[in-house]
Amino acid sequence: MARQYDVIIVGGGITGASLLYTLSNYSDVKKVLLLEKYDKIGGLNTSSRNNAQTLHYGDIETNYTLEKAKSTKEAAMKVLRYTSSLEKKGREKIISKCQKMVLAVGDEEIERIENTYSLIKESFPALKKIGKTEIGRLEPNIVRKRDKGDNIKALYSGTGYMVDFERLSNSFVENTKRTREKQYRVRLSTRVTGVTKSGGIYKVSSTAGEFFARFVVFAAGTYSLYFAKSLGYDKNLSILSIGGGFYYTPRVLRGKVYRVQKGGIPFAAIHGDPDITNPNINRFGPTVTVPLELEKGHIETMPDYIRSFDFDMPTAVSVKRILLNEDVKRILARNAVYGLPFIGKSSFLKNEASVIVPSLKYGDLTLSNDGGIRPQIIDEEKKALVLGEGKINHDEAIFNITPSPGATSCLVGALEDTIRITEHLGREFYEDKYRLELGEVSTGLHYHLR
Numbered sequence: 001m002a003r004q005y006d007v008i009i010v011g012g013g014i015t016g017a018s019l020l021y022t023l024s025n026y027s028d029v030k031k032v033l034l035l036e037k038y039d040k041i042g043g044l045n046t047s048s049r050n051n052a053q054t055l056h057y058g059d060i061e062t063n064y065t066l067e068k069a070k071s072t073k074e075a076a077m078k079v080l081r082y083t084s085s086l087e088k089k090g091r092e093k094i095i096s097k098c099q100k101m102v103l104a105v106g107d108e109e110i111e112r113i114e115n116t117y118s119l120i121k122e123s124f125p126a127l128k129k130i131g132k133t134e135i136g137r138l139e140p141n142i143v144r145k146r147d148k149g150d151n152i153k154a155l156y157s158g159t160g161y162m163v164d165f166e167r168l169s170n171s172f173v174e175n176t177k178r179t180r181e182k183q184y185r186v187r188l189s190t191r192v193t194g195v196t197k198s199g200g201i202y203k204v205s206s207t208a209g210e211f212f213a214r215f216v217v218f219a220a221g222t223y224s225l226y227f228a229k230s231l232g233y234d235k236n237l238s239i240l241s242i243g244g245g246f247y248y249t250p251r252v253l254r255g256k257v258y259r260v261q262k263g264g265i266p267f268a269a270i271h272g273d274p275d276i277t278n279p280n281i282n283r284f285g286p287t288v289t290v291p292l293e294l295e296k297g298h299i300e301t302m303p304d305y306i307r308s309f310d311f312d313m314p315t316a317v318s319v320k321r322i323l324l325n326e327d328v329k330r331i332l333a334r335n336a337v338y339g340l341p342f343i344g345k346s347s348f349l350k351n352e353a354s355v356i357v358p359s360l361k362y363g364d365l366t367l368s369n370d371g372g373i374r375p376q377i378i379d380e381e382k383k384a385l386v387l388g389e390g391k392i393n394h395d396e397a398i399f400n401i402t403p404s405p406g407a408t409s410c411l412v413g414a415l416e417d418t419i420r421i422t423e424h425l426g427r428e429f430y431e432d433k434y435r436l437e438l439g440e441v442s443t444g445l446h447y448h449l450r
């Protein structure tokens with residue numbers, strides 16, 4: 001009995017932690033176990049070192065559709081509602097307000113942001129279109145030493161946020177409601193090694209033995225599809241691991257400065273950000289690489305990547321189509337050199353960092369080992385990359401695949417999972433309490449692959 005649960009969650013990043021919190025506070029599900037293979041919560045892609053710390057809001061992300069922009073805003077609002085209920089002292093380390101803009105350099109990019117602005121301005125009334133003088137007032141180092149002939153414009157909002165998603169995940173676990181009746185357990189340093197289903201019950205094998213549950217949720221990031229495939233599901237889906245790294249500089253920017261991304265590319269162009277954990281630096285990134293692994297720098301995850309990729313003819317055709325896209329080719333070719341010694345830093349400075357801050361010098365940049373992997377989903381029917389987060393639902397199992405903005409959308413993802421779990425287990429979802437505390441019962445942000 002001690003090893004039997006209503007729900008087992010595999011993975012203690014922000015997806016698993018927010019689900020633990022949501023189930024405990026907004027449902028009457030009684031026994032839940034979260035298994036995390038590392039010795040802390042939020043230590044992998046959710047770590048503040050490994051992502052861009054942006055609470056995405058949909059207004060400066062030029063690669064989003066209007067629909068995606070609006071649903072991302074609703075997801076961000078949930079994080080804001082949750083964090084506003086925390087005590088000020090702890091909250092400031094989790095979330096911090098900063099200005100933000102998307103900078104357009106040159107006529108083509110300016111036309112793109114003009115179009116974006118017309119499309120989204122009604123949904124984002126705080127967003128302003130600003131010219132060079134105003135940019136110089138708000139972010140002096142964007143204009144200082146810039147070529148006189150450079151034509152620049154920006155979309156700006158004074159209300160952006162940087163988030164330490166690792167601390168936010170830990171706050172979810174700390175605020176998980178536990179009573180004598182409600183057993184919500186977290187086991188760290190416990191790696192799940194396999195899962196099978198028999199007689200309506202899932203057996204989850206791990207380095208700490210076997211556990212049983214009526215419902216399983218894989219919140220294992222890059223590994224979720226691997227486990228779906230091990231159960232025989234979704235042979236026709238794949239993910240492309242998109243690695244992302246960062247260069248650090250002294251503090252030269254006040255807020256977040258995003259760049260224009262070409263439509264159809266599902267990840268952000270390289271941008272400059274402050275760091276919530278260190279007010280004296282800026283981070284420029286994430287760079288884009290295509291490592292054959294499921295965890296950055298962990299070569300031993302390569303066989304698992306190959307197994308979850310499940311290479312067949314439709315996958316080959318999809319990958320070929322994706323990699324032949326002119327924008328993807330351009331981005332990959334440029335980024336391929338950014339990690340190399342000497343030449344990497346100088347080309348990153350020329351192509352990326354100095355386009356944002358022209359006065360930056362070679363010696364100002366330091367390549368860090370930080371960064372993670374965005375598991376971009378390949379839709380083999382459309383032969384294209386999916387824009388953002390995905391969910392696979394199979395009876396009493398959910399598999400969450402979470403590229404950016406998966407940390408921002410954690411509470412919407414957790415809401416969807418909570419509704420599905422309570423429906424399947426015949427339990428109650430506390431809808432009124434949810435509305436009161438976290439807002440709309442909004443679903444549909446995640447791409448449902450099943």
Ligand SMILES: Cc1cc2nc3c(=O)[nH]c(=O)nc-3n(C[C@H](O)[C@H](O)[C@H](O)COP(=O)(O)OP(=O)(O)OC[C@H]3O[C@@H](n4cnc5c(N)ncnc54)[C@H](O)[C@@H]3O)c2cc1C
Pocket residue numbers: 010011012013014015016035036037038042043044045046047050051052053054055056165190191192193219220221222223243244245286371372373374400402403404405406407408409
């Ligand atoms: C470079 C980069 C920049 C990004 N920038 C942003 C941003 O600015 N804003 C934003 O919203 N999102 C951003 N993202 C995306 C965001 O970081 C992720 O969507 C989010 O962290 C995913 O959380 P997760 O819990 O699903 O996955 P993870 O954080 O990867 O957690 C999965 C957990 O599962 C565990 N696990 C895996 N396998 C097992 C197993 N077998 N047994 C037990 N445990 C297991 C892992 O150890 C890990 O802790 C970025 C991502 C990257 C890589």
